[in-house]
Amino acid sequence: MDLKYLFNSLVTAVVVIDNNLKLCFANAAAEQLLGVSSHRLTEHFLIDYVQILGVNLDLLTNSIKDNQGLTVNTASLVTLDSQHHTVDLTLTPLEQNQGLALLELRQVDQQRRIHQQLTLDAQQQAAQYLVRNLAHEIKNPLGGLRGAAQLLSRELHDPQLNEFTDLIIEQADRLRNLVDRLLGPQKPTQHSPHNIHQVIQKVLNLVTMELPPNILLEQDYDPSIPDIQMDPEQLQQAILNIVQNAVQALDIQGGKILIKTRTQHQITIGKDRHKIVLALSVIDNGPGIQAELLDTLFYPTVTSRDNGSGLGLSISHNFARLHGGRIDCQSTSNRTEFTILLPIEHK
Structure with a gap:
């Protein structure tokens, strides 16, 4: 079986590094994550292709030298194109190749975003439910207030007093528009x-x-x-x-x-x-x-x-x-x- 083909079929970014953190191999997922071709990757060091890696580089180096595995969860990774990622990092020394290790960078951004989105949607639905009920309670007296101001305005003959009723109507309309904006559309429109x-x-x-x-x-x-x-x-x-x-x-x-x-x-x-x-x-x-x-x-x-x-x-x-x-x-x-x-x- 072609191991290079096998590694390139993985969705997890996999690189092979030596104890100086020089890249010796990178699969297709690593190319996509770091935004650099494997040919260029294997010419330089890992640190050359990241702005931030949320793990101490000496820890990686010592783990390879000591032939010890290492796992770091939810580490921050910022690539050269300023893309932010969260990765689970696993380092596995290669016993048959002393001084080399397999480094896996598994993106967990999607899982975190899915969880955050589901949580946000649930909380927003609860907030919208509260706002809808509150809007109903606000709109009824607000409509009565506006109507009373209109009736009062018709009975007044002093333009200076009409300014006050106009102000009441204007502010009532502003509050109604604010409530309408808070509610927003709840169902998809025609696409x-x-x-x-x-x-x-x-x-x-x-x-x-x-x-x-x-x-x-x-x-x-x-x-x-x-x-x-x-x-x-x-x-x-x-x-x-x-x-x-x-x-x-x-x-x-x-x-x-x-x-x-x-x-x-x-x-x-x-x-x-x-x-x-x-x-x-x-x-x-x-x-x-x-x-x-x-x-x-x-x-x-x-x-x-x-x-x-x-x-x-x-x-x-x-x-x-x-x-x-x-x-x-x-x-x-x-x-x-x-x-x-x-x-x-x-x-």
């Missing part, structure tokens, strides 16, 4: 095939009208992405909310926002496995999101800004959900990436 890049361009047309001069917008598209079934207005709003957040994050210091489209394969969203999905990323080099907000980022009213409503990301998440997709977020200092994942294939 039809559309080009995602045309939708993005409409967003950019809106954003660039008020874009500060110290912020640069860049685009990196995969033109081969086919049309997908969507409600273009919902996705336009979802993308717009994320891009506007990036603009606000860069408002003071300035910086760059990159909008990138790619395809990803064999992605699980919720409980469904998809052969191919659209990955639409909005990446900025701003200060990053506070770590304590990351787990609750898509909840209604959660925001780090004093004047923010905290509804934008919640609405975007709901629109992605109504399209059978999800939104992932990774954030560190100087890099925040929101990725909207949407199924491409038809069920």
